[in-house]
Amino acid sequence: MPSGVAVRHVSCGDCHSCASHEKRRVWFGGAGRKRRSWRRVHQRIPTLVLEVCLQIASGANHTVALAAPSGHNQVFAWGSNAMGQLGLEDACGFSERTLPCSGSVAGLAPREGGGCEVAGEQVVRIHQADGSVRAATSMTAEQVQQAVVQGATALVLQVAEREVPKPEKQKLLRPQHVPLEVGAGEHVASSDGAVAWSSVERRWLG
Structure with a gap:
């Protein structure tokens, strides 16, 4: 010093x-x-x-x-x-995209190391029906799918590393x-x- x-x-x-x-x-x-x-x-x-x-x-x-x-x-x-x-x-240093959803999400799958993904992009947050945003990095595919069934409007996905x-x-x-x-x-x-x-x-x- x-x-x-x-x-x-x-x-x-x-x-x-x-x-x-x-x-x-x-x-x-x-x-x-x-x-x-x-x-x-x-x-x-x-x-x-x-x-x-x-x-x-x-x-x-x-x-x-x-x-x-x-x-x-x-x-x-x-x-x-x-x-x-x-x-x-x-979002400096990384990229995200929002995936609108209604009723179910096609292609939702478990992610190696925990959490879940859609087409290789990790689900990081969920826009819930009441307008709040919930962290989703540790949620299973089943938990995310259940949240969508309960009225979640969109998933925020982290775009593959760039x-x-x-x-x-x-x-x-x-x-x-x-x-x-x-x-x-x-x-x-x-x-x-x-x-x-x-x-x-x-x-x-x-």
Whole structure:
């Protein structure tokens, strides 16, 4: 760390680390992933990425932070967004599509490793009949089909992995403001490599 920086908290992922400084600054350093091989980020001193940070927590390849750069609490996230774990509305770093449904879904099948898919695309969320949105990454094909029978209007599918352009990857290495559906939140929770904004029931960040 640079001279004079007193670290008060460290949050680690698989191949990156974030450290918060006594003056609520966040420093970031580690490695980036390209296909199946790892490449090192050639820098000796970590990069200062966020000011006025209150809490940080890391998943395997991303970090979420609660900060108040303009005097009120906001959520920021950076790192890999390959599965939408940063919670960004513009789907930067990955792609999704919405599949309207009524009564049943053709081609719904179990997915290797858990969850289910339609034509190779993972079911990640369900638009329910009451207008709410439900996470579906761990739901079985039978559970999703039952939700559709009960009136779900659409499934959100994660499009098969695409090659993300370099400028898009570089953008995601800097903290991105995450718009929340409800509340400003007060606590970051980290467990088993997953990061969630615990006080926001309808927004899963990783």
